[in-house]
């Protein structure tokens with residue numbers, strides 16, 4: 428009703444007289460994506476909702492001006508043939524404008540809203556000759572380079588650019604030593620600058636879905652920057668969140684970081700290193716690392732493969748190549764959501780079979796296609812090294828035989844197919860210079876922790892002592908003030924930490940299907956040795972109170988079964 432009143436009131440006297448006839452909806456154009464909008468010719472220039480005083484309709488239809496000065500109507504599908512659209516055409520003509528061909532386009536509501544709200548503009552669509560983004564492109568590219576450089580200098584693994592479309596400022600965060608931190612120097616980043624920066628950065632994306640950065644859509648791709656003369660690969664992954672796009676950039680150094688001696692320095696315990704080395708001597712079968720994102724599994728894999736003797740021919744199939752491995756023939760296989768690259772993968776695999784190699788690093792087994800490649804290679808007697816997302820070593824075969832990957836369980840159970848299964852996490856390592864002995868630090872800790880936990884600090888320590896039956900004399904905790912050695916500018920969240928260390932569990936299926944020691948037990952041993960903070964062990968696995976209850980429950984279940 429309100430709408431009718433509006434149409435009667437506004438410019439009734441200026442309507443073109445005479446019937447125009449009904450608009451044939453099949454003549455309407457369709458703009459299904461932001462790329463199609465960017466690609467339309469003549470190009471999109473601006474909305475004219477305000478000029479025609481029809482802002483109140485703008486979530487359904489809006490008049491827009493194109494580059495050749497003609498006017499079109501962008502509309503939701505349901506309104507493209509509506510009376511309102513017909514009236515709007517009359518008003519466009521009566522105001523002396525020329526109608527575009529086609530005169531009406533159907534757009535998705537989200538895209539229509541993005542245009543009306545100014546979140547997508549001719550500038551942000553890029554490619555137009557005279558827009559401001561082109562003139563400021565070098566400045567925006569330099570600002571983006573600064574963000575990435577800062578991350579590299581501080582050892583970040585990821586950069587998170589969280590755009591809040593409705594706020595003047597947006598967030599820049601980094602993952603450093605496994606922690607999500609917001610440095611002081613990038614607080615208050617203007618939202619418009621960040622959006623423009625992302626549009627400019629996306630222009631250099633390879634293998635991405637979409638020719639332009641689209642805040643309304645999930646996008647993936649990768650780009651290479653040079654930092655201090657060294658190539659750095661960034662893997663781009665964006666999420667269209669409710670408040671705006673959230674872009675996560677994973678920093679993948681392409682320098683020779685992985686070498687044989689690295690396996691020792693990653694943090695495996697002596698017996699675990701011996702186990703890995705022993706498994707490497709035997710030939711055929713698969714070594715598979717698992718863990719969550721950022722658990723260092725790719726690093727471990729590269730270190731392992733780097734240590735293979737030079738008389739073995741090593742080929743890698745990665746998406747993308749994360750580390751340069753001396754002596755290996757590395758292949759990047761970028762597979763994305765939009766382009767059909769199955770043929771490329773199949774062709775690679777065919778030539779791989781004729782390559783007479785002994786060892787293959789298969790970056791990740793994550794779908795039916797890589798699952799088949801895994802079976803094919805292992806079945807032909809090649810040594811395979813790979814990663815998979817799984818929450819424990821025992822879950823690796825479960826994950827591989829799930830519907831997503833579909834490697835038959837009886838194939839996996841065949842002796843010799845699975846040689847070694849590793850699950851790992853990365854924990855922040857305490858700074859050796861300033862970590863505090865836990866005994867004697869009670870007063871300092873009570874204020875910070877007891878209120879939240881509902882257990883006294885002393886009771887908590889006693890619980891750890893009981894659960895693991897060890898002395899706490901070597902246990903140390905993080906010094907939140909840090910020292911010269913571990914302070915990073917503006918990152919008080921990381922004071923007291925230096926680097927990270929692996930806590931792992933390993934299954935050798937030839938011996939047993941359960942690990943000698945769980946990853947949590949490995950982490951606790953490291954804490955008892957003063958290398959990591961006990962509280963970080965809890966936050967990565969579960970609380971010691973939970974551990975106690977789990978043990979009671981297990982005991983009860985075992986008692987009930989017998």
Ligand SMILES: [Zn+2]
Nearest residue numbers: 858861910913
């Ligand atoms: Zn320190």
